[in-house]
Amino acid sequence: MKQLELIIAGFGGQGILSAGRLLAYAGMLEGKYVSWLPSYGPEMRGGTANCSVVISDEPVGSPILDTANVLVVMNGPSLEKFEKVVEPDGLIISDSSLVEAKPKRTDIDFSGVPATQIASDMGNLTYANIIILGKLLAKTGIVSRESFETALKKVLPAKKHHMIPEEMKALNLGHDY
DSSP, X not given: OOXXXXXXXXXXXXXXXXXXXXXXXXXXXXXXXXXXXXXXXXTOBTSEEEEEEEEESSOOSOSOOSSEEEEEESSHHHHHHHGGGEEEEEEEEEETTTOOOOXXXXXXXXXXXXXXXXXXXHTOGGGHHHHHHHHHHHHHOOXXXXXXXXXXHHHSOGGXXXXXXXXXXXXXXXXXX
C-alpha cells in the first residue's frame, strides 16, 4: 500500500488516539510522510474518539480526511458513522467483541477480530487496540512490526516499557488472527 488513509474510531479510553499516534510514529521511523489528527468529544472516557492517520511515500497534502481507504472501529456507533467514508475496495476492521453489526457495503474488504476478548484472555483489556493494529499491519503491510516495537519504546513512558513484550505479543496475536 503506497498511502494509508486511516480513520480509527471508538470510545474514549479504548486507546484510539494512542493507536493512531503509534502508527504514525512507526511510519515516521520508516522514513515515510505521516500525519495524525486526533478528535474527541468533551466526555473523554466513554465519549467518542477518533483520529485520522495518513502514512505515505509522498508528502501529505492535508491531515483532514473526507474519505479513507481503511477504517478501524472499536464500537458500533463508529461503524455506523464512518462506514460511508471508506473508499470502494477499502478495508474495514472491527473489534467483533464489541461491534455486532457488519458493514452493509459489499464493495469493501472486511475483517472482524474479537480484540477485546483476546485482550481479556491475555489479562489486560488495554491491549485490544494493539491487537486490532496487528490485524491492520497484516492486511496492509503499511509499517513493519519492528518499527512498531521501536515506536512503542519511543512513545511509551519509560515506566511502561516493561509492558512492551506483552504489547508485542498482542500485536502478533492480532496479526496472525
